[in-house]
Amino acid sequence: MIGRLNHIGIATPDVEKAAKVWCDLYGATKAHKAFDMVEQGVRVKFVDLPNSQIELIEPLGQKSPLIAFLAKSPAGGQHHVCFEVEDIFAARDDMRAKGARILGTGEPRIGAHGTPVIFVHPKDSGGVLVELMQTSKESAQ
Numbered sequence: 001m002i003g004r005l006n007h008i009g010i011a012t013p014d015v016e017k018a019a020k021v022w023c024d025l026y027g028a029t030k031a032h033k034a035f036d037m038v039e040q041g042v043r044v045k046f047v048d049l050p051n052s053q054i055e056l057i058e059p060l061g062q063k064s065p066l067i068a069f070l071a072k073s074p075a076g077g078q079h080h081v082c083f084e085v086e087d088i089f090a091a092r093d094d095m096r097a098k099g100a101r102i103l104g105t106g107e108p109r110i111g112a113h114g115t116p117v118i119f120v121h122p123k124d125s126g127g128v129l130v131e132l133m134q135t136s137k138e139s140a141q
Contacts, residue, residue: 001094003084006113006133007046007053011069012076015045015056022047022054036060037112044112055082055112080119080129088116088134095132100124108134 012018019031034045041064047054057079059066069079085091088108095102101121111117111133120130 001085001091002132003086003135005052006082006084007055008078009055009057009080009082009129009131010076011066011073011079012056012058013070013074015043015058018056018058018076019045019047022056028054035112040109041065046112080131082117082131082133084135085132086135088118088132091132091134092118095120095124 010018015034019028022028023031028047028049030048032046032048034043036043038060041060042057043060045056047056057066059070066079070076092102092106092108095118096106101124103119103121106118108116108118111131113133115136116134118132120132122129
C-alpha cells in the first residue's frame, strides 16, 4: 500500500540552525530555502540526503501545533515519517478499513511538497506519527 519513504520530519526550535547541523555534521547535500506554512502554523526547510529528505519544522507563532511537542522536547526531535502513496483517498480509506485513525477531519490537506497529505494517529503506528503523501497533484480530485 505505501510507497517509498519520502522524508522524516524533525521538529526544531530553529530550522536554520538545524539545517546547518544536517549539512555540516552529516553531509546533507543541499538545504533548501525555508518557507512558512501559515495555515499549519509551521516554518519548513527541506534538507536533501542522497536517498531521501529531512523536513525541518519549527513553530510559527504561539498557536503552532509544534509548541506542545517542543515543550516536551525543547531541543527538538523526530516528529513524523512520510511515505508516498499513489492515491491519497484510497490510502485514507484503506487505513480506516484497517482500523487506523486519521487525524483532523480525515480530508486531505496540501502539504509542504504541494501535494495532498493525511496523518495517521501515532497510537495506531507504535507511537510514530505517519504522514501519507500523494505522489502526484493530478489524481487528487
